Amino acid sequence: AQSVTQLGSHVSVSEGALVLLRCNYSSSVPPYLFWYVQYPNQGLQLLLKYTSAATLVKGINGFEAEFKKSETSFHLTKPSAHMSDAAEYFCAVTGPFGGTASKLTFGTGTRLQVTL
């Protein structure tokens, strides 16, 4: 069984400040981990993914995440927030691709607010 826990349903940062969105996972198999962003009334857009290669993963729009097996974490960061980053962010986990293990299990989401 797999699960993810996103700490903080709402995070507010000032424009230009560091963004840190927390995600911890639980998995009985080597995990693949993802961060998705969802803007209002839209679908999910992939920010980045970890698939057992480099532990520091760089994604789109300046976001990155580090896979830490010892801490079972995959936190999302961005050095400098921009107003356009305001959205809902979801962490998700899956097992190796192929078969039923490849279904995504999502966290409950973190709403990021960026203020002036």
Added chain:
Amino acid sequence: ETGVTQSPTHLIKTRGQQVTLRCSSQSGHNTVSWYQQALGQGPQFIFQYYREEENGRGNFPPRFSGLQFPNYSSELNVNALELDDSALYLCASSVGTGWVFGPGTRLTVL
């Protein structure tokens, strides 16, 4: 890449009715999954199809059913709609190690 498309964008039904939602996946993506996202929650896995066969199902009752076709399109059918079925329904297709999501269909059940 043509992306993943879904239709319709919005849909309003009444309790007890049946609904069919459609998804068109990217060419070559032979795995498709459907998710339900209730308001304020993360997406929940409904089921997955691989080469036109269901090969995984979440905690959803049998009135949720699906089909996948050889042309990379798929359907989600929901019978006997209930008020709690109101949600955003997302289709995602995959080949390799990534999932590409469609924009979703917003279903409202009155």
